[in-house]
Amino acid sequence: xxQNLRILVVEPDPERVRAIIDALKDAxxxxxKALAHMSALDRTVKEFAPDIVLIDLANPDRDTLEHIxxxxxxxxxxxxxxxxxxxxxxxxxxxxxxxxxYVVDGLKMDRIKSVLETAIARFKIMRQMQSxxxxxxxxxxxxxxxxxxxxxxxxxxxLSEDDAYNLLRxxxxxxxxxxxxxxxxxxxxxxxxx
Amino acid sequence: MSQTVLNCGYVPLVDxxxxxxxxxxxxxxxxxxxxxxxxxxSWSALRDMLALGHLDAAQMLSxxxxxxxxxxxxxxxxVDTLMVLSVNxxxxxxSNDVAADIGTVPFGDANALLSALSTRKGAKLRVGVPFxxxxxxxxxxxxxxxxPNLQIEEITVPPPRMxxxxxxxxxxxxxxxxxxxxxxxxxxxxxxxxxGKDVWQFAPEKVLAARHDWVEANGDASAQLMRAVYKASAxxxxxxxxxxxxxxxxxxxxxxxxxxLIDPALSGDIVTKQNTAPTPVGRFLQFHKHAATFPxxxxxxxxxxxxGADVAGIEKAKACFRADLYRQNLAGIGAxxxxxxxxxxxxxxxxxxxxxxxxxxxxSPDAFFDGxxxxxx
Numbered sequence: 001x002x003q004n005l006r007i008l009v010v011e012p013d014p015e016r017v018r019a020i021i022d023a024l025k026d027a028x029x030x031x032x033k034a035l036a037h038m039s040a041l042d043r044t045v046k047e048f049a050p051d052i053v054l055i056d057l058a059n060p061d062r063d064t065l066e067h068i069x070x071x072x073x074x075x076x077x078x079x080x081x082x083x084x085x086x087x088x089x090x091x092x093x094x095x096x097x098x099x100x101x102y103v104v105d106g107l108k109m110d111r112i113k114s115v116l117e118t119a120i121a122r123f124k125i126m127r128q129m130q131s132x133x134x135x136x137x138x139x140x141x142x143x144x145x146x147x148x149x150x151x152x153x154x155x156x157x158x159l160s161e162d163d164a165y166n167l168l169r170x171x172x173x174x175x176x177x178x179x180x181x182x183x184x185x186x187x188x189x190x191x192x193x194x
Numbered sequence: 195m196s197q198t199v200l201n202c203g204y205v206p207l208v209d210x211x212x213x214x215x216x217x218x219x220x221x222x223x224x225x226x227x228x229x230x231x232x233x234x235x236s237w238s239a240l241r242d243m244l245a246l247g248h249l250d251a252a253q254m255l256s257x258x259x260x261x262x263x264x265x266x267x268x269x270x271x272x273v274d275t276l277m278v279l280s281v282n283x284x285x286x287x288x289s290n291d292v293a294a295d296i297g298t299v300p301f302g303d304a305n306a307l308l309s310a311l312s313t314r315k316g317a318k319l320r321v322g323v324p325f326x327x328x329x330x331x332x333x334x335x336x337x338x339x340x341x342p343n344l345q346i347e348e349i350t351v352p353p354p355r356m357x358x359x360x361x362x363x364x365x366x367x368x369x370x371x372x373x374x375x376x377x378x379x380x381x382x383x384x385x386x387x388x389x390g391k392d393v394w395q396f397a398p399e400k401v402l403a404a405r406h407d408w409v410e411a412n413g414d415a416s417a418q419l420m421r422a423v424y425k426a427s428a429x430x431x432x433x434x435x436x437x438x439x440x441x442x443x444x445x446x447x448x449x450x451x452x453x454x455l456i457d458p459a460l461s462g463d464i465v466t467k468q469n470t471a472p473t474p475v476g477r478f479l480q481f482h483k484h485a486a487t488f489p490x491x492x493x494x495x496x497x498x499x500x501x502g503a504d505v506a507g508i509e510k511a512k513a514c515f516r517a518d519l520y521r522q523n524l525a526g527i528g529a530x531x532x533x534x535x536x537x538x539x540x541x542x543x544x545x546x547x548x549x550x551x552x553x554x555x556x557x558s559p560d561a562f563f564d565g566x567x568x569x570x571x
Binding site: 042059061062066067 | 326350355
């Protein structure tokens with residue numbers, strides 16, 4: 001577990017803040033910042049760049065946090081939410097729906113560590129899934145472009161599919177470029193000429 | 195008769211009135227519904243509670259179901275818009291400093307205000323909006339997109355904190371729903387410059403939304419809810435009921451606000467600057483007249499296109515505005531409805547009669563400030 005996580009706690013009540021920070025320090029997390037004044041949320045998230053934000057589900061500033069995450073594309077950031085009631089069904093539903101973590105029993109300090117671990121694990125899985133999905137999408141797009149380029153060569157030069165692909169590959173190798181780049185250039189040129 | 199219990203989420207703003215009236219005046223009870231109104235602290239909390247099944251239905255900002263349907267922001271869920279709850283009702287205001295900078299601009303002149311703000315020297319204009327997926331934000335970006343010299347920074351601020359955000363210099367301007375614009379004027383920290391209607395004359399503001407699978411599984415309850423809200427909206431729009439409506443809203447536990455704060459939105463008499471007489475704004479906030487509750491699929495398409503959706507996204511958005519259910523569930527109670535479910539958005543400059551199921555229906559002007567027309571058919 002990475003011990004250098006930056007954690008931002010959004011909580012106006014100083015007593016609760018103190019308790020949370022103590023619990024986090026006991027659990028081995030020391031890079032913690034607490035924020036009480038909501039108008040500074042925007043700036044603080046941008047400057048402090050926390051890995052995790054702990055915020056109460058009932059806090060109206062959740063909308064602000066959501067906007068900041070949206071604007072700075074921080075799907076790389078976990079948001080852990082406190083709820084003030086025990087509700088296992090809600091917790092389960094939230095976890096399966098992708099909310100990083102819910103702290104059940106309100107702010108039960110002995111649970112913060114496990115909740116944070118859940119949040120971090122959850123956020124790592126999400127991030128990995130997202131990058132795998134992006135890679136798969138990109139591969140599919142690349143494939144389509146290469147197929148279109150092959151089609152153009154087959155039509156214009158009367159080549160078989162294999163020969164068309166070999167020509168693309170040979171050109172790419174001789175120019176020290178990727179097959180996709182050559183295919184993309186060909187497709188673009190063909191669009192301009194058509 | 196046993197009553198169906200229905201949990202409906204809302205955010206305490208004046209335009210949650212149709213839900214409060216449906217409950218408090220017994221329209222919901224007459225339909226056999228025990229309407230349980232559940233206050234939510236933020237739009238994202240409301241959205242999550244609906245998506246996770248802890249609310250059956252909810253008041254939402256009109257772009258929220260569209261954004262959710264095309265997979266933008268937050269929890270993925272298929273959410274339907276059953277009907278529109280309110281049209282217009284938002285205000286744009288600037289801090290006293292900015293007001294002094296730009297000099298006199300007539301109230302409600304979107305073009306003049308835009309050029310005055312564009313020629314203003316200084317850094318970006320920081321504008322507070324309540325939520326990223328809100329009509330406020332879409333109108334702001336639509337309005338300012340034609341002024342390349344005007345640099346805007348959009349900042350999300352919970353509406354009850356908007357006046358403080360202006361006072362602290364955290365934002366220079368804001369676009370917010372009532373009563374929070376009037377509150378900023380009351381604290382003498384800002385001046386109102388125009389209303390949302392000055393950018394788009396007929397902008398769907400709040401909608402009644404529910405999860406798609408819940409609607410499919412609870413046909414009766416959705417119909418009961420829609421009829422109750424429709425009757426409440428008709429009651430609210432009758433001018434003679436306005437004083438009583440203000441009274442009921444102020445007394446209900448759902449809106450913790452004094453009558454003074456609720457009155458401007460419902461009466462349309464808006465104080466734009468401290469120590470001046472109220473300016474009467476026609477059609478400031480509409481609940482019922484001019485088919486206000488009808489979920490036009492073209493409104494969904496406009497929202498989706500402003501959110502940057504492609505053709506497939508626009509189709510998904512149109513499908514989530516359930517004009518079909520509206521027709522099916524409200525025809526029986528004599529609701530008059532337009533013949534088509536889509537229209538050109540922005541084409542109407544005057545009140546116009548169009549074909550309807552009962553002959554003709556008068557539609558409100560829906561022009562945009564720049565005269566553009568959007569045809570998504």
